[in-house]
Amino acid sequence: MRMWLPKILLLLSGLLLAACTPHQNQGLQGVVQFDGQPLAGVQLAVYLQSSGDRTTQPFATAVSDGAGRYRLELPPGRYYLVAKKRQTDASGHSRMLMAECPTNPLRLTDAPLEVPGFSLREMGQGGRLVADPGTGIGGRLLSAGKPLSGAYVYVYLEDAAGLRGPSYGEAVATDADGRFRVELPAGSYYLAARKRADGARFGELQPGDLNGDFAANPVRLAIGQTRQLPDWSLTPVDAKVRAERFRQGRFAYSATGLAGRAVDEQGRPAAGIYVYAYLDSRMVGKPSYISAPTGADGRFRVNLGEAGRYYIGARSTYGGPLEPGERVGTFDGKADHRAEVKAGKTLALGDIVVREVW
Amino acid sequence: MKQLLLVCLLLVPGLAQALSLTGEVRWQGEVHQTETVRVEPGASLIIAPGAKVTFAAGQLEVAGRLQARQVSFAGTHWQGVVLKGCASDTLVADSSVRGAEIGIQVIGGEPRIEGTDFESNRVGLELRQSQASVSGCRFQDNAKVGLFVKDESRAAIINNSFIGNGKFGCYIFRAQPRRFAGNTFNANPVGIMVSYFGSDPLLEENCLTGNQVAIRVDRAARPTLRRNDLRDNGTGLDLYRRADPLVEANRIAGNKVGVQIAYSSYPQLHGNDLSGNGVALLLKDQSMVWEREKGARVRSGAASQSPFGGRKRGQVGEAQRAPRQQDGSVDARDNWWGKDATAELTRLGADGNVSFIVDGRDSAGFKEDGKLYPLDVVRYAPWRLEAVTWP
Numbered sequence: 001m002r003m004w005l006p007k008i009l010l011l012l013s014g015l016l017l018a019a020c021t022p023h024q025n026q027g028l029q030g031v032v033q034f035d036g037q038p039l040a041g042v043q044l045a046v047y048l049q050s051s052g053d054r055t056t057q058p059f060a061t062a063v064s065d066g067a068g069r070y071r072l073e074l075p076p077g078r079y080y081l082v083a084k085k086r087q088t089d090a091s092g093h094s095r096m097l098m099a100e101c102p103t104n105p106l107r108l109t110d111a112p113l114e115v116p117g118f119s120l121r122e123m124g125q126g127g128r129l130v131a132d133p134g135t136g137i138g139g140r141l142l143s144a145g146k147p148l149s150g151a152y153v154y155v156y157l158e159d160a161a162g163l164r165g166p167s168y169g170e171a172v173a174t175d176a177d178g179r180f181r182v183e184l185p186a187g188s189y190y191l192a193a194r195k196r197a198d199g200a201r202f203g204e205l206q207p208g209d210l211n212g213d214f215a216a217n218p219v220r221l222a223i224g225q226t227r228q229l230p231d232w233s234l235t236p237v238d239a240k241v242r243a244e245r246f247r248q249g250r251f252a253y254s255a256t257g258l259a260g261r262a263v264d265e266q267g268r269p270a271a272g273i274y275v276y277a278y279l280d281s282r283m284v285g286k287p288s289y290i291s292a293p294t295g296a297d298g299r300f301r302v303n304l305g306e307a308g309r310y311y312i313g314a315r316s317t318y319g320g321p322l323e324p325g326e327r328v329g330t331f332d333g334k335a336d337h338r339a340e341v342k343a344g345k346t347l348a349l350g351d352i353v354v355r356e357v358w
Numbered sequence: 359m360k361q362l363l364l365v366c367l368l369l370v371p372g373l374a375q376a377l378s379l380t381g382e383v384r385w386q387g388e389v390h391q392t393e394t395v396r397v398e399p400g401a402s403l404i405i406a407p408g409a410k411v412t413f414a415a416g417q418l419e420v421a422g423r424l425q426a427r428q429v430s431f432a433g434t435h436w437q438g439v440v441l442k443g444c445a446s447d448t449l450v451a452d453s454s455v456r457g458a459e460i461g462i463q464v465i466g467g468e469p470r471i472e473g474t475d476f477e478s479n480r481v482g483l484e485l486r487q488s489q490a491s492v493s494g495c496r497f498q499d500n501a502k503v504g505l506f507v508k509d510e511s512r513a514a515i516i517n518n519s520f521i522g523n524g525k526f527g528c529y530i531f532r533a534q535p536r537r538f539a540g541n542t543f544n545a546n547p548v549g550i551m552v553s554y555f556g557s558d559p560l561l562e563e564n565c566l567t568g569n570q571v572a573i574r575v576d577r578a579a580r581p582t583l584r585r586n587d588l589r590d591n592g593t594g595l596d597l598y599r600r601a602d603p604l605v606e607a608n609r610i611a612g613n614k615v616g617v618q619i620a621y622s623s624y625p626q627l628h629g630n631d632l633s634g635n636g637v638a639l640l641l642k643d644q645s646m647v648w649e650r651e652k653g654a655r656v657r658s659g660a661a662s663q664s665p666f667g668g669r670k671r672g673q674v675g676e677a678q679r680a681p682r683q684q685d686g687s688v689d690a691r692d693n694w695w696g697k698d699a700t701a702e703l704t705r706l707g708a709d710g711n712v713s714f715i716v717d718g719r720d721s722a723g724f725k726e727d728g729k730l731y732p733l734d735v736v737r738y739a740p741w742r743l744e745a746v747t748w749p
Contacts, residue, residue: 150466197399197421198442199466199487201509208399272459276666283666296415296435313666324531324553325481325502330666337666356502358525
């Protein structure tokens with residue numbers, strides 16, 4: 001018997017492996033795109049569960065070819081497909097493209113499955129999201145145990161910026177009962193909520209304003225899924241904490257920086273102008289650094305965390321879409337508005353002209 | 359016991375230091391400030407009738423409550439009054455605000471602003487996300503805009519007058535006032551501007567005379583215009599870039615151009631008095647052929663600009679912006695065109711080339727990139743046989 005045991009085990013192992021090894025004609029295939037074009041080099045990862053930590057090892061992976069096409073050999077089952085690619089643009093800055101397959105979960109039988117093509121999104125960029133049908137998140141905000149009306153829930157695509165600033169993909173207000181609902185495409189989201197005393201949707205939080213991030217971030221959403229979140233409480237901004245954050249934050253002095261003056265078309269100092277420094281040459285979404293608003297003399301200083309190439313814009317509004325009457329300008333020392341800053345130096349940009357836009 | 363901190367600043371012309379006001383504070387007489395004054399949440403600033411408040415710099419920022427009746431607010435390099443989340447017990451009445459960047463900026467809340475003159479400011483009054491009530495005010499000679507209503511404001515704007523402002527009497531941008539009625543507009547480049555998708559207010563019983571353009575609707579805004587009086591303006595109603603208002607029972611008479619329609623705008627014009635205009639209806643660069651070929655692409659390009667010119671995802675989808683009516687006609691049935699015009703209509707019939715409408719019957723169209731795009735035509739039949747009357 002002992003002599004036969006290894007042979008039996010070997011035979012059983014072989015049978016098991018044969019059962020688990022996908023046939024050549026089984027699996028998923030499809031095309032991934034970005035900005036309307038097929039995208040090569042995208043990592044397609046397959047998971048067995050809809051939620052959970054996407055940083056864990058996926059069940060299977062593949063990479064798209066030059067035509068954006070991918071193929072994954074898989075046994076029959078139920079799978080969740082996620083596509084991602086880190087890309088470096090011409091100016092050397094990286095960005096993350098990502099998407100969950102809108103038709104997740106994918107049910108695979110013993111025949112190959114052609115997955116409908118889908119597009120990756122750039123993470124952390126501004127601009128609203130185009131919702132999938134019947135897909136969204138709802139919930140209720142509370143303050144001191146009572147429903148909180150007139151607060152805003154912000155939907156971020158990533159948490160790298162600490163869920164602060166104007167890079168949110170969507171913002172919705174709560175109703176009289178403190179409830180909100182936001183339509184979204186399938187994906188993974190980070191939620192934060194704020195209520196400013198003045199009712200504004202954006203702007204620096206002041207002491208006494210209410211603030212809070214959703215405790216169970218990220219919230220994952222499959223196509224056609226509506227998730228009702230548990231009640232979520234906001235707490236007042238503490239003046240001391242805010243002052244400390246302010247001191248350590250983007251206005252904190254650093255030896256590396258940009259300085260200059262904002263002026264109007266007549267060359268007069270322009271007050272109330274924020275100067276934005278972007279790493280991304282397109283100058284969209286959340287800037288990497290921002291100045292305090294200019295005073296009556298139009299002078300500004302942007303404190304930078306590191307040396308490098310920045311793209312510089314200026315506007316009279318702290319985030320949000322462009323409004324009529326707003327003053328907008330760019331640093332025009334270079335045609336692409338870039339400024340090269342050396343470590344420990346303050347680069348003088350001279351005057352940035354801001355013009356009214358109607 | 360009610361605790362009040364009563365601070366009376368009885369200031370002859372002189373300087374007061376920057377202030378953070380708490381408790382109940384009263385001002386009277388002449389008050390001069392050189393820096394921002396902030397009324398903290400829970401605090402009240404009560405300014406006595408006859409007071410003259412001047413700012414050499416900064417602003418009066420009210421996060422608590424403000425009561426100002428018969429008060430003059432003025433300055434040369436000041437930002438103005440900012441009301442942040444003030445409740446309806448904040449009142450500025452029978453006062454004047456002059457010389458500010460923004461005379462009064464209302465952010466949130468529902469303060470009342472009544473019978474107040476806004477003169478010679480850059481912007482007279484700006485409402486953001488507010489349910490303020492603005493009534494009986496006069497907006498005159500402000501450099502840019504008399505009243506700016508923006509950012510989802512649901513304000514009530516009633517019985518105000520707008521005279522000689524630099525660009526716009528009233529600008530409604532991404533907002534929907536809950537009531538906009540009984541206002542008069544005179545001598546403005548544009549009396550009322552309604553712009554952007556989501557700006558769908560009802561404008562009712564307003565009177566607009568002597569403006570270069572009485573009302574302009576732009577960029578997929580869809581207001582309803584009812585029982586307004588647009589007379590003796592350069593252009594009565596200017597519809598531009600996908601503007602689809604519902605225009606009912608208005609008097610649009612005696613203007614050089616009654617209604618100008620351009621760039622894929624498809625209004626509904628019914629029951630109006632369109633008599634006595636130089637040209638009643640003028641179509642300009644308006645073609646469904648162009649719209650089908652280029653409309654969505656042009657709008658996509660415009661919407662994808664970031665503030666600094668880069669590309670960004672648009673915030674309004676094409677499904678929201680696209681015209682609902684796509685048969686290449688402008689619907690102007692059931693209007694009164696005037697006595698002589700009616701005789702001409704009777705003579706030429708339902709598809710005649712009448713003299714008071716300029717459309718595809720008058721012109722081959724317009725050229726773009728070497729291609730000729732035919733102008734749309736106006737459907738005017740049936741027409742009214744009697745003048746429109748208002749009780």
